[in-house]
Amino acid sequence: MKRSPLAIVAFLLAAASLVLPTGADAPGLFFFATPALLFAASALALFASSSNSSLIALLILVHLAAIFLIGLLGSFAMAPPAIGYWCMVVAAWLLAWLAVQRLAALRPKSLTAQRMVNLALPVVFGAWLLILWEIVVRGFGVPPILLPPPSMIAARIAGSVPTLWADFQQTFLKAAIAGYVIGCGSGFLAAIIVDRVPFLRKGLLPVGNLVAALPVVGIAPIMVMWFGSYWESKAAVVVIMTFFPMLVNTVAGLAASGAMERDLMRTYGSSYTQTLFKLRLPAAMPFIFNALKINSTLALIGAIVAEFFGSPIVGMGFRISAEVGRMNVDMVWAEIFVAALAGSLSYGLITLIERAVTFWHPSYRT
Amino acid sequence: MNFVRNSVIPVGTVLIGILALWYVFTVILNAPFERDQAARANTTISTSELIANTMRQERPVLPAPHQVAAEIRKTVFDISPTSKRSLVYHGWVTLSSTLLGFGLGTLLGILLAIAIVHSRTLDKSLMPWIITSQTVPILAIAPMIIVVLNAVNITGLLPKAMISTYLSFFPVAVGMVKGLRSPEIMYLDLMRTYNASKAQVFWKLRWPASMPYLFTSMKIAVAISLVGAIVGELPTGAVAGIGARLLAGSYYGQTVQIWAALIVAALMAAVLVSLIGLIATFVNRRMGARA
Known part of the structure; x- marks a missing residue:
């Protein structure tokens, strides 16, 4: 098999880290265990x-090394990490x-194994994003205001579950879901009416397409004026x-639905409603779900941004703008994590x- | 003639309908205030007077279309563009960061797509994250990015442009991955039989094939860039830009000002999107695509 140049470079860097200064206060056992x-x-x-x-062993060894590297960060109280430490990180x-x-190059025969690999790849990639974030932020002493390390955000999430839950309830469970259901439902009904009247279809579709591209979020201050600052305005x-x-959509x-299928429904003598429910609505489902997916993200954005224009003292948007003002950036990241989780889960559900x-x-x- | 019958008349009717509805709602929403005023002054107010009054309030609940139009005319044409009260000035502030962010985002999206198409590792490990990140309400981070960058003395155009970049590179990256993969296997095989190099396959087959996808995603990206720039202007304390006008208007109850800023933003979005549509038509025609 071909020897990867990456492995050779890694080998040389590990050797270099033994010789070069690491900048630690007192080099302990871990400074030899990691190399x-x-x-x-x-x-x-x-x-x-x-x-x-051997691939699994490689994965285990590398992640063990990563855990050691993060653990080593605690021993740099006097001076920041020096070149030897960064050699190990690289x-x-x-x-x-x-x-x-190597994992990506695998082509397992069974379907389950392929699924496992497809799941493992982004997980490992994401894990290394977090590992490097933690090491770089803490190693270079980036001020937490600029970018807090993931461990700090995790601690903040664990420490303020009740606040996060209250905000989530206010913004997601009340404002976003109510708006989403009403908006999608009325859009759907309007589409069925528009579809029946060809004149409306010709006139309303270009306007609808235009409005879909507009910065609709800007309507938020007006809605806050009309409906008050509670969740109804959001x-x-x-x-x-x-x-x-x-x-x-x-x-x-x-x-x-194709002309052929519609002709078939005609030859069956089916009524408008029968054609609608048995042929055209099922055929429209992929489009409708596309809109539902787009809207699930839009709903959360709308609910959060609308809170920037005035809200009671609870809600994700309120928390973000308030904590930014107090420079509690870790709380902001905690809210963003909750929003990301809620967004991804609802997308996955749809x-x-x-x-x-x-x-x-x-x-x-398949 | 067909064009007039099939689009101008229906679209015009719908627009006139919207305008008429707007006037009706102006009267309905603003009437309580007028009745209240009349009751306080112990006078009765005739219906025609009431309707006329609802359309010239200082701070109406819903301003009438002609009030908004007058405000736009005043702030766009009558005030010199360098003044801070001019909507041209604020529009330009927003537009410049939109365009900078959109340009950077498109470039980043294209580069990412090229890397993903050529590397199986990146495709398998990075692509799922790009798709997941589309489900994340990124706009919510906007105020934080601005304030944080302000704290380390990065101010002005760049922070806002970064938000637009962040928002606009996703649609471009996803669209371009699809586009660069759109050539059929038959064409790819043909390139192989010609013994074409990877670069040649890219420039002569993949890149031209991806153009329709690029322009479709650029339309989405420019619209979302504008939204990003506007939201990015909210937390800086209403300094300049369309977003600042919206925020200042909502602080002082200046509804006419809010609506004027909204309409101008809508016009900007429409112009930007149709501009990209025009470029797309031009490029497609140059490349010999059927209209």
Whole structure:
């Protein structure tokens, strides 16, 4: 097999870290254990056969080294880490990249194994993003105001669950979901009416397309004036933001069924409602789910941004703007983490429902 | 003639309908204030007087369209563009950071897409994160980025442009990955039989094939860049820009000012999107695509 230059560089860097100063207050056992781990990992990458077990061993060794490296950060009270430490970091990173490369090159035969690999790749990549973030921020002494390390954000999340839950309840469970349901529902009904009247379709679609591209978020201050600063005004912003994507997509979806199928329904003598429910709405489902997905992100953005213009003293947008003012950046990141989690989970939920409803679509057939 | 019958008349009717609805709501929403005023002055107010009054309030709940139009005309044409009260000045502030961010974002998106298409490792490990990050309400971070960068003395255009960059590179990256992969296997095989190098396959096949995808995602990206720039102007304490006008208007209850800023932002978005549409048509025609 070909010997990767990455592994050779990692080997040399691990050797260099033994000689070069690390800048630690008192070099302990770990300062020899970490290079040893890196030696073992690069030797494994260089000389062992590229079997699955050696790949798993490589992954374990590299992540063990990463844990050691983060642990070592505690021993730099007097001086910042010096070149020797960074040699170890770069070596570990190169080896991790090598492992990801090998993992990506695998082409397992069974479907479950392929799924496992496809899941493991982004997880390892994301984990290294967090590891490097932690090491670089703490190693270079970046002020926490600029960018707090992930460990600090995690501690803040663990320490303020009740606040985060109250904010989540106010912004997501009340404003975003109410607005999302009303906006998507009314957009859907409007699309069915528009679809029945060709004149409206010709006139309203270009306008709808235009509005879908507008900075609708700007309507937020007006809604806050009309509906007060409680969650109703945020829901109103979300309704307006989600209405037009739903309208445009549903109208496009209702036109998606083929002329042949519609002719068939005609020869069956089916009524308008029968054609709508048995042919055109099922055919429109991929488009409708596309709008539902776009809207799930828009709803959260709308609810959060609307809170910047006035809100009671609870809510994710309120917390973000208030804590930014007090320079509590770790709390802001905690809110962002909650928002990201809520956004991804709702997106995933809609995708699951989509799979169940549009199982017939070519993109899901295997 | 077909164009007039199929688009001008229906779109015009819908627009006139919206305008008429707007006037109706102006009367409905502003009437309580007028009745209140009349009751306080112990006078009765006739219906025609009431309707006329609802359309010339100082701080209406919903300003009438002609009030907004007058405000736009005043702040765009009557005041010199260098003044801080001119909407041209604020519009330019927003537009410049939108365009800078959009340019950087498009470039970043294209580069990322090229890397992803050519590296299986990146495709498998980075692409899922790009898709996940689209589900994250990134706009919520906007105020933090601004304030944090201000704290380390990076001010002015760049922080706002960074938000636009952040927002606009996702659609471009995702669209371009799709576009660069759009050539069929048959064409790729043909390039192989020609013994074409990777660079040649890229410049002669993948890049031209990705153009329609690029322009579609650029339309989304420019619209979202504008939103990013406007939201980015909110936390700096209403200094300059369309977002600052919105915030200042909401602080002082200047509804006419808010609506004027909103309409101008909408016009800017429409112009930017249709400009990219025009470029797309031009490029497609140059490349010999059927209209």
